[in-house]
Each structure stands twice: as C-alpha cells, then as structure tokens.
Amino acid sequence: MAVDPDRMGDGECSKDYIVVYQAPTAPLVNGIPTYTVQVLNTCLGQGCGGAGGGIAAVHLRCGWFSSARLVNPKVFRRLGFDDCLVNDGRPIPAGGAVSFQYANTYPYRLSVSSVSCTPPKFP
Template sequence: MAKFYFTIIILLIICPFTISCWIIYPGGCNPGCIRIYQWPSGFAGLHIPKFTVQIVNEAWNNKGVYDVQISCPAFASTTLINPAVFRRIDLANCLLYNGRIINPGEVITFEYSNILPYPFIVLDLKCM
C-alpha cells in the first residue's frame, strides 16, 4: 500500500498539471486541461521581443475540444498572427484555431511580438 502512495506522489511531482486534469476532472472537459506554454524566441523589428506560444489539448478522455476561448483584453502584437490560429472575437476574448476541433494531444503554435510576455488564460471550451 505504501508503494502505491509513493507512486502517486511521484506522479504528482513529475507531472502535476496533467495528473490534476485526469484526477480532479475525470470527465476531461474543462479549461484546466488546455495547457499554454510560452517562451522568448528572438526579436522582431526594432528589437521588440518575440514569443512563441504552444497550446496543447491534454483532455485525453474525450474526442476533442472546440470553441476554445482565451482571455486577451490587452493583448497586442507588432507581428501579424494568422487569424485562423488566434484571433480576437471581442474586447476581452480571443478564439483559438478558428473554433475548430482540437484533438487530444494536438499542439497549436503561434508567435507574437510585444515588450513583455502576455499571460494567456483559457476561459471556456466545448467538448465533443
């Protein structure tokens, strides 16, 4: 029994986000199962920092998610982002992948340029 608890603790330390998505939300359909990673990736014109964003669907218990909305009230970029990948739908929200289905494990990537990195937060999504 102690070995079982030790294994669970190790898993929670190694991959807390994915495990919490599976254990806390066993249905696998919640904004917490969409992970957003970003890092600096060079410079755009006029030495403005460029950031790469990867958004991963970690909701393994369903066929896919769609209509993923991300909070972006003050988001701006000096470089053009493909609107089929990431676009503003109103003053405070952006739509990911044009509302299309994002399969489990699928990664959506885009780059933007701004002085500081933007804190993206998944607000809402729908599951298949």
C-alpha cells in the same frame, strides 16, 4: 501548474485540460521581443478528442492583445477585450497543440476562459 496524472481516466471534457505555454523567442530586427505560444489539449481520455472529437471553441483571456508580427487569424485572433479565439474555434484533438508567435514589448497573460466539447465521431 499542476497536471492531472490521471488524464487518461474518464476523459470528461474540461477547460482544465487546455494548457497554455508561452516563452520568449528571438526579437524582431527592430528589437521588439517575440513570444511563442503553445495551446495544448492535455486530455487523453475518450471524451477529449478521440476519433475526430476534441476540445473546441477555446477562448483565452488576452486583454487588448495585439502584435507587431502578423498572427494568422485562423490560428489566434482577438474577438474583443479579454477574449481571443484559438484555432478558428475548431477542435484541438486529444494530445494535440496549436502554436503561434507574436511580437510585443511585454508578454500578454494568456489563460483559458472557456471551451466547448466536440464528441468523437464514430462510423
């Protein structure tokens, strides 16, 4: 995965600034594997979340996502096939992250499908 070294540039909001990391964690007591997911807003420019703005309505491709461990639906939930919503649609601020854990026999391939830009709020 390539990360834009000039992400402090003009800060145009884009789904390319949302990065999804996933790693295995300790299994449940019944042996079902668990995974920790972090969804990060790597954009640090002015148009990416400074002063109350952010990248919002982050949707991930997620297949038929389900989990043997309860995932807070305000953090991550499946809306339909291959469409999961992050952070209840609220903005992820510049440099911010949302994380959660799930349990399933195999990891899901999670990738960003769409985002919406929330402009910064100025007094």
